[in-house]
Amino acid sequence: MTPLIAIRGLRKTYLMGDENIHALAGVDLDFQAGEFVAILGPSGSGKSTLMHILGFMDTPSEGSIVFDGREVAVLAPDLRAWYRSNRVGFVFQSFNLLPRLTVEENVALPLLYREGSVPAANLIAARAALERVGMSHRLDHLPSQLSGGERQRVAIARAIVGSPSIIFADEPTGNLDVKNIDRILDLLGSLIKEGITVVLVTHDLSVAEKAHRVISMRAGLVHEDRSR
Amino acid sequence: MKLYTRLRPAVVNGLRELQANKVRSLLSMSGIILGVASLVAMVTVVQGMVGNFRQFVDALGGIEKITVTREQLPKEQEHLAELSEGITLRDVERLRRTVPLVENISPEARVGYERLVVEGRETSTYVTGVSADYLPVAKRWVDPGFGRFISDLDGLNMNDVIVLGSAVVPELFSPNQDPIGQVVKLRGRRFTVIGVLNNIEGTGMQIRSANSRSSGNSWRWRNSGAFIPVLTAQVKFLGNDRLSGLGLRIRNPLQLQDAVEQTERTLLTAHKGLRDFAISTNEQVLEDFRKTEVAFKLSLGGVAGISLFVGGIGIMNVMLASINERIREIGVRKAVGARGSDLFLQFLAEAAVISVVGGIIGLVVSMGIVALMNYILMQALPTGAVATLDWAIMAQGLGFSVVVGLVAGVYPALRAASLDPIEALRHE
Numbered sequence: 001m002t003p004l005i006a007i008r009g010l011r012k013t014y015l016m017g018d019e020n021i022h023a024l025a026g027v028d029l030d031f032q033a034g035e036f037v038a039i040l041g042p043s044g045s046g047k048s049t050l051m052h053i054l055g056f057m058d059t060p061s062e063g064s065i066v067f068d069g070r071e072v073a074v075l076a077p078d079l080r081a082w083y084r085s086n087r088v089g090f091v092f093q094s095f096n097l098l099p100r101l102t103v104e105e106n107v108a109l110p111l112l113y114r115e116g117s118v119p120a121a122n123l124i125a126a127r128a129a130l131e132r133v134g135m136s137h138r139l140d141h142l143p144s145q146l147s148g149g150e151r152q153r154v155a156i157a158r159a160i161v162g163s164p165s166i167i168f169a170d171e172p173t174g175n176l177d178v179k180n181i182d183r184i185l186d187l188l189g190s191l192i193k194e195g196i197t198v199v200l201v202t203h204d205l206s207v208a209e210k211a212h213r214v215i216s217m218r219a220g221l222v223h224e225d226r227s228r
Numbered sequence: 229m230k231l232y233t234r235l236r237p238a239v240v241n242g243l244r245e246l247q248a249n250k251v252r253s254l255l256s257m258s259g260i261i262l263g264v265a266s267l268v269a270m271v272t273v274v275q276g277m278v279g280n281f282r283q284f285v286d287a288l289g290g291i292e293k294i295t296v297t298r299e300q301l302p303k304e305q306e307h308l309a310e311l312s313e314g315i316t317l318r319d320v321e322r323l324r325r326t327v328p329l330v331e332n333i334s335p336e337a338r339v340g341y342e343r344l345v346v347e348g349r350e351t352s353t354y355v356t357g358v359s360a361d362y363l364p365v366a367k368r369w370v371d372p373g374f375g376r377f378i379s380d381l382d383g384l385n386m387n388d389v390i391v392l393g394s395a396v397v398p399e400l401f402s403p404n405q406d407p408i409g410q411v412v413k414l415r416g417r418r419f420t421v422i423g424v425l426n427n428i429e430g431t432g433m434q435i436r437s438a439n440s441r442s443s444g445n446s447w448r449w450r451n452s453g454a455f456i457p458v459l460t461a462q463v464k465f466l467g468n469d470r471l472s473g474l475g476l477r478i479r480n481p482l483q484l485q486d487a488v489e490q491t492e493r494t495l496l497t498a499h500k501g502l503r504d505f506a507i508s509t510n511e512q513v514l515e516d517f518r519k520t521e522v523a524f525k526l527s528l529g530g531v532a533g534i535s536l537f538v539g540g541i542g543i544m545n546v547m548l549a550s551i552n553e554r555i556r557e558i559g560v561r562k563a564v565g566a567r568g569s570d571l572f573l574q575f576l577a578e579a580a581v582i583s584v585v586g587g588i589i590g591l592v593v594s595m596g597i598v599a600l601m602n603y604i605l606m607q608a609l610p611t612g613a614v615a616t617l618d619w620a621i622m623a624q625g626l627g628f629s630v631v632v633g634l635v636a637g638v639y640p641a642l643r644a645a646s647l648d649p650i651e652a653l654r655h656e
Binding site for chain 1: 233236237244245557559560562563564565566567570649653
């Protein structure tokens with residue numbers, strides 16, 4: 001089976017002062033469509049850098065990334081924006097909902113930046129996504145009127161509204177209580193049934209254990225890659 | 229179309245930010261408000277004053293009028309006073325022959341501030357001896373049904389006829405009485421009323437009713453007065469052949485300067501070199517006024533310009549502050565697919581929204597300023613300068629504010645567009 005993403009020899013080097021920091025020191029990985037993967041590692045291990053590069057927010061210093069059959073390691077900024085809007089979804093630890101927008105508008109936001117975006121159609125899609133995460137009763141609320149768990153469900157709705165191929169969840173449970181942690185992880189896990197690849201980035205082993213495949217990173221390299 | 233679909237949410241967003249930060253937005257707008265208000269008010273008031281002044285000059289006979297008045301001899305010629313004949317009807321003949329640029333010459337012999345008596349009623353007004361040429365020179369006329377003006381024949385025959393100013397008529401006659409043909413006594417002499425001069429009302433900008441009280445003040449002096457044939461005045465009242473002055477109307481206003489020089493030369497020759505006359509034109513009055521206008525425009529324009537500049541800085545400042553507060557929002561928008569150009573548009577639209585709203589408030593303020601200026605000018609100027617807000621000027625004012633807003637918004641918008649999404653998302 002052709003992987004959704006195939007990365008080979010991926011390196012990212014920062015210059016910090018006079019010193020070169022190797023955030024990624026040659027990573028080879030494949031991600032299949034519909035996989036539930038956790039990337040585990042302490043801070044500084046390179047897991048965030050990897051997520052940023054795979055999420056089209058950053059470019060590698062070296063190496064190749066084949067996404068859906070296309071080489072995408074080095075793309076122009078606008079093309080990376082296109083991938084972020086059409087192929088990728090993000091879920092953040094601190095939810096990152098825009099405080100002045102309603103729940104519905106927050107979820108519709110990724111569609112706003114698409115070619116030929118139609119506001120009415122965007123809202124319909126947003127409602128469907130909110131339905132999917134069980135938040136359709138809060139369409140007109142502001143994020144500040146929601147609990148943490150509810151906010152994260154809205155954030156997940158925002159990540160899936162554009163039917164992405166892959167979702168990156170960066171410590172999605174870091175700000176949640178125990179009850180909500182399971183709920184959010186179950187919700188994320190359920191997305192793979194729709195063929196979405198879910199990549200969970202965490203330093204918490206108990207969270208990572210929920211995934212079907214755990215990739216441990218250390219010092220910019222894949223330390224361990226095991227499937228259950 | 230595509231730009232519209234990108235702009236619409238940006239503008240909506242801008243309005244929402246404005247609403248969310250009302251006080252801050254209002255403060256940042258204050259420069260724009262002041263700038264637009266002073267710009268629009270300044271242009272309007274200056275235009276109103278210029279327009280009114282043109283009419284004022286027109287009421288004085290327009291710029292094609294040359295006025296010759298009797299003057300004291302200058303010091304170096306004082307000993308020749310005996311030789312001075314003053315301005316006479318002979319000068320009128322000479323000018324007719326030698327200054328072809330002049331179309332009409334109106335001799336004027338002021339009789340004085342006289343009592344006019346009709347049985348039971350009387351009033352006092354200035355009585356002047358004039359000829360038929362008074363009408364074209366003064367740009368006056370006699371309306372149909374109001375009789376006729378003094379003719380050349382009246383002059384030759386020294387007829388005892390009189391033409392009244394429209395403001396004099398109600399003083400002497402009851403409203404249902406036709407003044408034409410009535411007899412008016414002037415220093416005991418019986419004059420037959422042959423006509424009533426046209427009534428000058430208001431200005432083009434604001435027509436004032438002839439009945440309203442305000443019409444009395446500004447235009448009364450033009451509507452009062454009484455006119456008799458010039459020879460009648462000289463022979464029967466003044467007892468000499470001197471005129472108080474001449475009014476000359478030239479064919480072409482562009483030849484004003486030549487006409488003035490020719491007139492001066494002719495009169496100087498005829499008066500044996502004695503400078504017992506003075507020549508003035510409304511052009512000089514108009515010229516003085518133009519200088520005032522330029523000074524007004526420069527000073528008020530400077531105020532408006534500085535205000536708009538400060539307004540632009542205010543907008544830039546508030547936009548930079550707003551972007552600093554919303555770095556995370558910018559990161560989120562980029563993460564979900566916004567391009568640099570999307571954010572550029574968003575923040576530029578926000579700056580434009582601030583400036584447009586500020587501009588609109590400025591226009592409202594300018595209406596108040598213009599109303600106030602009108603009130604003040606009405607008291608101060610003889611014609612009562614009346615300025616009206618013009619849509620074109622208001623549109624220009626608003627246009628200025630939009631340009632300022634856009635220029636001021638470019639730098640903050642570029643900053644927002646160039647932020648790195650990862651750094652922006654990390655921002656606390």
